[in-house]
Amino acid sequence: MASDSLISPISFSKEACLITILDQRFLPQKEVYRELKSISDVIDAIKSLAVRGAPLLGVTGSYAVCIAINESSDFYHLDKLLELLSASRPTAVNLKWAAQRVRKSLGTIWNKEKLLSQAFKIACEIHSEDEQMCRQIGLASRSVIKDNFSILTICNTGYLATGGQGSAFSCFLENMDKNIQVFAMETRPLLQGARLTMYELRKAKIASHLIADSAAAVTMLKKKINIVITGSDRVASNGDAANKIGTFQIAIASKYHNIPFYIACPTSTFDLHINSGNDIPVEERHPEELLTILGNKYPEYSCYNPAFDVTPAELITGYITEKGILNAKQIKSIV
Amino acid sequence: MASDSLISPISFSKEACLITILDQRFLPQKEVYRELKSISDVIDAIKSLAVRGAPLLGVTGSYAVCIAINESSDFYHLDKLLELLSASRPTAVNLKWAAQRVRKSLGTIWNKEKLLSQAFKIACEIHSEDEQMCRQIGLASRSVIKDNFSILTICNTGYLATGGQGSAFSCFLENMDKNIQVFAMETRPLLQGARLTMYELRKAKIASHLIADSAAAVTMLKKKINIVITGSDRVASNGDAANKIGTFQIAIASKYHNIPFYIACPTSTFDLHINSGNDIPVEERHPEELLTILGNKYPEYSCYNPAFDVTPAELITGYITEKGILNAKQIKSIV
Numbered sequence: 001m002a003s004d005s006l007i008s009p010i011s012f013s014k015e016a017c018l019i020t021i022l023d024q025r026f027l028p029q030k031e032v033y034r035e036l037k038s039i040s041d042v043i044d045a046i047k048s049l050a051v052r053g054a055p056l057l058g059v060t061g062s063y064a065v066c067i068a069i070n071e072s073s074d075f076y077h078l079d080k081l082l083e084l085l086s087a088s089r090p091t092a093v094n095l096k097w098a099a100q101r102v103r104k105s106l107g108t109i110w111n112k113e114k115l116l117s118q119a120f121k122i123a124c125e126i127h128s129e130d131e132q133m134c135r136q137i138g139l140a141s142r143s144v145i146k147d148n149f150s151i152l153t154i155c156n157t158g159y160l161a162t163g164g165q166g167s168a169f170s171c172f173l174e175n176m177d178k179n180i181q182v183f184a185m186e187t188r189p190l191l192q193g194a195r196l197t198m199y200e201l202r203k204a205k206i207a208s209h210l211i212a213d214s215a216a217a218v219t220m221l222k223k224k225i226n227i228v229i230t231g232s233d234r235v236a237s238n239g240d241a242a243n244k245i246g247t248f249q250i251a252i253a254s255k256y257h258n259i260p261f262y263i264a265c266p267t268s269t270f271d272l273h274i275n276s277g278n279d280i281p282v283e284e285r286h287p288e289e290l291l292t293i294l295g296n297k298y299p300e301y302s303c304y305n306p307a308f309d310v311t312p313a314e315l316i317t318g319y320i321t322e323k324g325i326l327n328a329k330q331i332k333s334i335v
Numbered sequence: 336m337a338s339d340s341l342i343s344p345i346s347f348s349k350e351a352c353l354i355t356i357l358d359q360r361f362l363p364q365k366e367v368y369r370e371l372k373s374i375s376d377v378i379d380a381i382k383s384l385a386v387r388g389a390p391l392l393g394v395t396g397s398y399a400v401c402i403a404i405n406e407s408s409d410f411y412h413l414d415k416l417l418e419l420l421s422a423s424r425p426t427a428v429n430l431k432w433a434a435q436r437v438r439k440s441l442g443t444i445w446n447k448e449k450l451l452s453q454a455f456k457i458a459c460e461i462h463s464e465d466e467q468m469c470r471q472i473g474l475a476s477r478s479v480i481k482d483n484f485s486i487l488t489i490c491n492t493g494y495l496a497t498g499g500q501g502s503a504f505s506c507f508l509e510n511m512d513k514n515i516q517v518f519a520m521e522t523r524p525l526l527q528g529a530r531l532t533m534y535e536l537r538k539a540k541i542a543s544h545l546i547a548d549s550a551a552a553v554t555m556l557k558k559k560i561n562i563v564i565t566g567s568d569r570v571a572s573n574g575d576a577a578n579k580i581g582t583f584q585i586a587i588a589s590k591y592h593n594i595p596f597y598i599a600c601p602t603s604t605f606d607l608h609i610n611s612g613n614d615i616p617v618e619e620r621h622p623e624e625l626l627t628i629l630g631n632k633y634p635e636y637s638c639y640n641p642a643f644d645v646t647p648a649e650l651i652t653g654y655i656t657e658k659g660i661l662n663a664k665q666i667k668s669i670v
Contacts, residue, residue: 028628029629029631186523186625188523188547188548189547194628195629202636208636208637209638209639210626210636210637210638211625211638212524212548212581212625212640213523213581214489214523214548214579214580214581214584215581215639215640215644217584218580218583218584218641218644218645222639223639244549245547245549246547246549246550248552248553249552249588250584252552252584252588252591253584253588255591256590256591290546290547291545293526294364294526294530298363298533301533303544303545303546304518304544304545304546304550304554304558305546306557309553310553
């Protein structure tokens with residue numbers, strides 16, 4: 001059911017031992033591809049947000065182990081490089097998790113060719129698992145998305161954020177036969193909705209409309225939004241979900257309007273080590289993101305710039321996962 | 336108590352029969368003044384938001400009647416011009432109200448000089464009343480703003496939006512002795528909060544912090560917001576209030592957090608001819624405001640760009656007016 005206008009934000013050449021990424025900083029203006037040949041290239045691409053999205057960073061990290069092996073002379077050297085790699089985006093747990101999973105699979109191998117083969121095999125597994133999960137999340141959503149639904153979403157949750165067809169975005173793709181339309185919030189301050197989600201929706205030929213973040217509540221009313229679906233960066237065991245700043249207030253507005261509010265995410269997003277959203281650290285980003293106003297900088301201004309907020313479970317109708325649609329009470333038993 | 340760092344966004348020269356405005360599109364970067372010599376100049380300045388803010392549009396509209404008289408050959412012509420003028424910003428009632436008040440005062444005069452004198456007299460009255468009302472709105476708010484309050488606001492409601500020291504902004508000014516701090520929302524797409532309110536707050540030396548529009552709900556929680564105060568462009572007789580897009584969803588979030596939500600406006604903002612917010616026309620603005628993304632234009636994208644939304648009376652704690660603080664039920668009797 002998914003559109004064939006696929007976007008491939010990442011690929012790996014085994015022969016040349018290099019990652020090719022779609023440099024997301026130039027989207028939607030230009031589709032610039034960039035080759036990452038060294039760990040230093042990979043770290044630079046991650047830090048500069050040329051590649052982003054927690055699941056996609058996992059896939060990037062797994063292929064990067066091949067590059068690190070190629071660049072290393074021994075395991076000591078390899079582990080140093082992987083440490084640097086993992087530190088390049090400390091909040092994205094997927095990056096470290098994926099690199100470690102590939103690293104552990106290397107076991108006692110000591111032939112460089114065989115190490116590369118093994119690392120490549122596991123990286124492909126991780127990539128393919130991510131693709132599968134994305135697809136299954138989309139399929140699970142078919143029971144809650146009906147014909148002619150208008151859907152509201154925030155931030156970016158598609159090909160550009162995952163190793164597959166996305167989380168919330170996969171729900172749109174797998175319901176394209178139902179004449180749906182999607183309203184995408186701009187997602188200030190970095191405009192991932194305006195820049196990336198609108199680009200993805202249009203590539204997939206899904207009817208799409210951009211709105212200001214402030215227009216979410218009135219759009220629910222005037223455009224008769226039937227369902228709100230967002231991704232999540234981390235879900236606590238009680239169901240509280242961290243996601244892009246703004247998610248909390250659209251969840252409140254959904255409740256006010258009696259519109260179902262769903263989080264779409266793989267079960268790997270659930271963190272059973274934490275009890276509630278109070279334990280999820282919320283990253284505050286650089287003031288410059290807000291204090292560059294129409295191109296001019298005002299560093300003397302004060303601002304508060306949290307990158308995420310936490311939506312309490314009481315506002316969340318359900319969690320669309322690769323294991324089906326869960327409610328908050330099912331998280332501990334099913335995940 | 337008000338700051339002496341006055342900003343004068345409008346003045347009228349009777350001799351030259353022209354309005355001089357501070358062109359708000361260039362703030363805070365540059366203070367550019369612009370002369371409006373014809374009704375077409377005035378309409379252009381209003382439509383392009385060079386001059387904006389419901390009460391300031393009222394003052395502009397009243398001086399504009401002088402320009403319209405100067406430009407007309409008879410009352411038929413004059414009324415046509417005033418119709419065009421009123422239509423340039425349909426949501427804000429003040430523009431039409433002020434122009435009509437001046438128009439009605441002209442009575443049976445038929446000498447152009449006398450017409451101009453009379454119009455100028457009434458326009459000055461309206462301007463001066465607005466100054467008085469602003470002051471009184473601020474004074475009325477002293478009963479609801481306590482020591483060390485953190486206040487959230489949206490858009491711009493100060494000198495740049497009124498003929499005096501503002502509506503919501505006047506409440507900040509008249510409580511400067513109470514160690515208050517104000518969180519200003521950016522107010523996409525035109526950034527009146529980031530550009531104008533931060534500029535005014537800093538000019539007035541009030542502690543100020545800029546937040547993304549999406550951060551309002553989490554700011555209420557994390558920064559312990561005590562009260563939300565916004566302006567309004569039109570209040571229906573049942574208390575429903577139209578204001579800048581985003582006001583509705585922060586009112587919903589205020590209710591969720593149990594934070595008092597006040598509208599600060601002169602009683603001229605109340606439109607007793609309409610029963611509810613359903614009857615307030617909501618202007619949709621040019622798609623380009625949203626579809627210019629990081630400097631590039633995407634006219635092929637679809638967007639929904641309402642400039643205002645309507646907050647239902649049930650979400651509004653009270654109305655801070657020059658006649659004191661009203662609740663929705665008092666509107667019909669007191670206004």
